Amino acid sequence: AQSVTQPDIHITVSEGASLELRCNYSYGATPYLFWYVQSPGQGLQLLLKYFSGDTLVQGIKGFEAEFKRSQSSFNLRKPSVHWSDAAEYFCAVAGAFNAGGTSYGKLTFGQGTILTVHP
């Protein structure tokens, strides 16, 4: 069964500092990986996704993530954090598809990492 672990429940950084949020996944084949962000009281917004190809993917708002198959990781990074980045971040892995090609794309989420940004 697929699973996602985000080891850090809560991270605090100063504005302007660099950021790395960790994500480890368990999946038997090449995974589809996602990072979503959720601001308080809001829905989930897609930051970036990895399907195949270049293992360093760029997303919105200056975020990037690197897929490392050997470490089963998909860590999210940002070189300089802004106060508006304070939110909860979710890593997710998409599951398998049936043989007929009709996909159901079961998405499994990590527990989330809450990011606090100090001025």
Added chain:
Amino acid sequence: NAGVTQTPKFQVLKTGQSMTLQCAQDMNHNSMYWYRQDPGMGLRLIYYSASEGTTDKGEVPNGYNVSRLNKREFSLRLESAAPSQTSVYFCASRGGTSGGKRVETQYFGPGTRLLVL
């Protein structure tokens, strides 16, 4: 193009009451999903619909039923609400293919906050 919409935004129920959460998408997506979000547990899949006319259970289906009314709409029903169903409910949709390529990304609605007393 509104994406995924959900109604209502907030709801308070008494134990034993029933209600239906509505979800609609205007992206012509085949697949739709219902999740619940609880603190420290991320999002958990309740039910999904791979395509119009089909529905299947996810991780936490007990106490819920769903209806895929048409390609656009996917509703979630609580027949007899319990305090354990207090949560934030998210609907999502996902396209199957686009130009011959799979479209794997799920797009989420704004959520329905439900309190069961």
